[in-house]
Amino acid sequence: MIKNIIFDFGDVFINLDKEATYKELAKLGVTEISEEMMHQYFQYEMGLISTNEFIEFFFNKFKIPKEDLVFAWNAILLDFPKHRFDFLKELAKSNQYRLFLLSNTNDLHISWIQNDWGMELYSEFKNCFEQFYLSHEINFRKPNTDIFEFVLSENNLQASETYFIDDTRENTNAAQQLGIQVWNNCPQTEDIVDLLKRKEFAK
Structure with missing residues (x-):
């Protein structure tokens, strides 16, 4: 589960x-x-x-x-579609799952996002997660398995009860090696808002 x-x-x-x-x-x-x-x-x-x-x-x-x-x-950074944020807020409000963010993000990128979004929106997004892990702040990066071991250990998570979503196959493969369930999403054809429709979440 x-x-x-x-x-x-x-x-x-x-x-x-x-x-x-x-x-x-x-x-x-x-x-x-x-x-x-x-x-x-x-x-x-x-x-x-x-x-x-x-x-x-x-x-x-x-x-x-x-x-x-x-x-x-x-230049790599584009928009943040509102429907995804709405989905995240609803998911966080439901308290059904413990939510974490784990991103390979550097200081220049996160500064751009904070300026582009404004700090109010950025803080609201960040507060949807129990922990908000950025690689440049924790000194680990995906796909190294130690970053996943760090998240599991820091939060007392069981790998088998944990689900990881990432668009990079290398990253989901690394998580899978530790027994974490994964979704290697395709940004062109799939959207995070359909997460709970996936078979892994069927009650």
Whole structure:
């Protein structure tokens, strides 16, 4: 029986354009993503380097001005459809499940979201969850299994009673290895508002 639901953020609640940052970087002359760049990205996403250090890396390597990099970096972030927020609020109000957010999110992205939404809406969204885990705040990232072990342990959750939704197959595979039930949602054809219609939630 499912008692706990862990949600990803991007392409579950907020829409993303995952190619947008690459396209914007290409306009700035960065046409290939190197291993060194990915390492910096992973370090930043886990909060192991600061926003200034992250920006400095790109400036020193490619001479990209701060404003241009921040714009390119945040280009991935799109809208937050109201019907998804309405669904989440109803789910939270029902008290049927313990709700958690678990997102690979860096400081620049969350700052953009707070500014775009406004802090009132952001706080209302955040308060729908018992815990709101952002990778750069907890120093873990998906798909590493230690991030799921952390959430289970911190909240005394049984993996078999826990359900995880994420649009990235790598992430749901990692959770599944620990015995967590998963939904690898397809953002183009599926919507989080249909969660409770899934067979796993049939009473």
